[in-house]
Amino acid sequence: MKKLINDPNQVVTEMLEGIVSAYPESMKRVEGTTCIVRKDAPVKDKVALVSGGGSGHEPAHAGFVGQGMLDAAVAGEVFTSPTPDQVLEGIKAVDGGEGVLLVIKNYTGDVMNFEMAAELAEAEGINVEKVVVNDDVAVEDSSFTTGRRGVAGTVFVHKLAGAKAEAGGSLLEVKEVAEKVIANVRSMGVALSPCIMPTSGEPGFELAEDEVEMGVGIHGEPGIEKKKLVTANEIAKELTEKVLPELELDRSVEVAVMVNGMGATPEMELYVVNRKIQAILSEKGVQVHETFIGEYMTSLEMAGCSLTVLKLDDELKELLDSRSKAPAFRK
Amino acid sequence: MKKLINDPNQVVTEMLEGIVSAYPESMKRVEGTTCIVRKDAPVKDKVALVSGGGSGHEPAHAGFVGQGMLDAAVAGEVFTSPTPDQVLEGIKAVDGGEGVLLVIKNYTGDVMNFEMAAELAEAEGINVEKVVVNDDVAVEDSSFTTGRRGVAGTVFVHKLAGAKAEAGGSLLEVKEVAEKVIANVRSMGVALSPCIMPTSGEPGFELAEDEVEMGVGIHGEPGIEKKKLVTANEIAKELTEKVLPELELDRSVEVAVMVNGMGATPEMELYVVNRKIQAILSEKGVQVHETFIGEYMTSLEMAGCSLTVLKLDDELKELLDSRSKAPAFRK
Amino acid sequence: MELDVRQTVDWMVKANEKVQEQKDYLSQLDRAIGDGDHGINMARGFQEIANTLPNEEFEEVSDVLKKTATIVMSKVGGASGPLYGTAFLKMSMESKGSNVDGETFEKMVGAAVEGLKQRGKAKEGEKTMIDVWSPVLDVLKEVSEINGEKIREAAHTAMEATKDMVATKGRAAYLKERSKDHLDPGSVSSYYLFEALAETLEKG
Amino acid sequence: MELDVRQTVDWMVKANEKVQEQKDYLSQLDRAIGDGDHGINMARGFQEIANTLPNEEFEEVSDVLKKTATIVMSKVGGASGPLYGTAFLKMSMESKGSNVDGETFEKMVGAAVEGLKQRGKAKEGEKTMIDVWSPVLDVLKEVSEINGEKIREAAHTAMEATKDMVATKGRAAYLKERSKDHLDPGSVSSYYLFEALAETLEKG
């Protein structure tokens, strides 16, 4: 294991200190917690957005804290949901009296810990609502399972619901926007090489020199299948074909596209993949309103990428375009 | 070699197509060339900024094309300076009548190719000035050698000179800003793992499992020394100690800091490194005006990072803070 | 035979020893069908428990379990944190004010199983730790004592049985059929917990 | 003995064959003290030359060299592109309107060396391709013919001699003392160019 760290057991704390010291104008740490909140939190009379999850997905989630996006990001250990007491601290630090929306990615651990935090917050008289993001089409929905995972589409939920809150929306209005985004966003990823947890020093999974994992999760969880490495065009095609159908796009529709690097992917490769994605979309007559390329929801040093497509309407477009001062999503 | 590409020989062309199709609102390709220019180029009565260099440093250079930064980015093959005819195409496409500033990184190849392009452009009646960026302190200056390399500090040259041009500065004023930035910016990098050229499929250099290359160049060129991997704190300390002295910072001075990922570095690690850098700066009483963390000047999938420090005065601060619509440097 | 305060503390300390010993193994199991952190999560939480409990005074078993629950909730994280936290909290609540004899212990584990099911929205046969806790409850219903040997046996058999199950809850559910032929990490750590209990009871 | 149009085309075609054969070796040399692309750069440029020259009509040697220079300039890139481009351009300019006999060829290489020095702001002994071109010029000054064997010999010795030099120009200069004990890639490709010339002259 070759990492630029000091102590595997201190990596989350030190990372949080590193983020806050990078962006002191935008954010601050809630003393003694793993919560990073807006510099001006709590913002009086504004609905607050709280998200978070395991660490290792940087810039998610703290990079999205700032005016126009999140009020708080609660960090867990690497790939491990934060605990209810920490989430509660985040909620309390940002509640400005108009209530708090929790944005949760659909993992059993995250759902349970955030739910428990919501119960605790409500017991303290804070008005809490929650949404669960489940944009990953790799793992099919079924009434027998826990449902789809939440991945990079979560970033759009932060952005658009955050914009709605900034614009003065009520808790239910902000929640409605979040749910509309969730209903209209789909993602899928592919891995070329695994990530290595700092504490164990072990790769999360194995891939042969000529293999990729299609549909990989953001913790390196196995996806649909291991298959032979094919060209960027074929991978772009497969991702697009999986992501698009449920969105039922027709020629009149506009979308936002995110090609997200998983951590170790050269940006050059993201552009090569994007080229084919855009070609396919344009062939289908889908209008791309805006494209985002870069690292938004990573998995440590995993190599690979994910595609996220968000179907837009006029309301969502306006919310996407509005200003954000979050360091990792400036608009 | 495991890369998300189609054909190693087509990777630059396909990447350029992928960038332009991602940001059609900001930029366009000059047909039949490797030049990407502002969507509204040539901008009448504005000094134009042209930069570029070998590919493999994405988002540099095309990601910095946009209002407030570059007018044109000319791409060469991977790690190979673009040829004079291409640079000339870029110059011609963006000249708005007020002249063109070439921002060149100090590599023999870049300097010669851009110089030849400047000669050709002048022969066509275009007013061309050039600056050579040489911020890398790893390789010491000496009258016997070619001088220092140009690395991530170049991004600040783009930003600040670009802002000056946008604000209506004359060619000489814009050049003066660029030279002021060059005089006040220093960088150094470290590599944990090498990059792999798409065409050869070979790692650019070798590092043992417990080694790092201090002072590595952005093409994987050897730096100061190979040494045992130490903690992030020690690396941050070494980079800072090398970068700071020449800037002659005292307590009244403000700086901008860039912690740049080389391509495969998890963002988590950049924050851990930043933590120590900020601690050292604060100990020295240096005021940090703004910090930039992320990928700005990469080396394909090299793991590691570089530190860039820019000493600011009021003029430079204002130029840094002004708006930019370049996709990879939004302000 | 009753479980007293000292024994309950011993139980948790022993559970921690096992978790520390098997930390890498638990993570390895989780790497196969999850995200590879179960050993790390459990080790972080139980280390804190073992550091804390022996240095505190407790009135009754319920208090030990409450403290344990609090630490687990705030240190383990992930899915297993709230689940083990809930289990210990329910056991604490169920034993409040009572001596812990066979009957009480059966009720305590019964409450824990209920808590796990509610918190995890899961039931038996879904390849989760419930598949160890529930068979242990069954065996407690059959005997009147807190029979360590029987508990260990039941937990062991149940843990092994998770190998043949297809996960439909938790992270492993994403794998569907591919989750088969692997032990469920949470069931293995639950087995260690009950093994630690059996050893504590043996020691007396 | 004079160099005619056909031979000049043959020369470049043969140079390309050598560059293609040695592409990986040249890149490997460049990996040691540069950025590893010299073989790739040269192969890209010379392939285009070999594809183009045989299909075009040329009046005189100067035209072949001019075309070569143009292709090199726009295809090779890096440091070697403008350098080789300049060398060929100067040779073309120097031979314009003349038959290429020994005297003319000496003047052509002389102009090339001047061009290289100006373009590269370099001189002999700095571990660059100049350290092959300049000794070749020396030998041309000694003989009146274009003596292939002597050219090859001089180029070979000169190329080997770059091993002991410390680079003070080009990318390898960043390595300072560490650049020693490695051949200079551009000197090796220059040797291939002169070796190709010698073989062309032998074939007649």
Ligand SMILES: Nc1ncnc2c1ncn2[C@@H]1O[C@H](COP(=O)(O)OP(=O)(O)O)[C@@H](O)[C@H]1O
């Ligand atoms: N819904 C659930 N109900 C009961 N137990 C569950 C549920 N989801 C997961 N588990 C248990 O939690 C274990 C995984 O814990 P851990 O790896 O620590 O958390 P995470 O899955 O969040 O990484 C599984 O092996 C399983 O026994």
Ligand SMILES: Nc1ncnc2c1ncn2[C@@H]1O[C@H](COP(=O)(O)OP(=O)(O)O)[C@@H](O)[C@H]1O
């Ligand atoms: N200033 C210079 N003057 C003369 N030759 C040079 C100079 N700089 C580099 N070279 C030659 O160019 C060769 C490197 O070419 P190449 O690898 O293609 O370009 P780059 O160094 O830009 O990657 C060196 O081996 C050397 O012979």
Ligand SMILES: [Mg+2]
């Ligand atoms: Mg986990």
Ligand SMILES: [Mg+2]
């Ligand atoms: Mg090069």
Ligand SMILES: [Mg+2]
């Ligand atoms: Mg796990």
Ligand SMILES: [Mg+2]
């Ligand atoms: Mg080279």
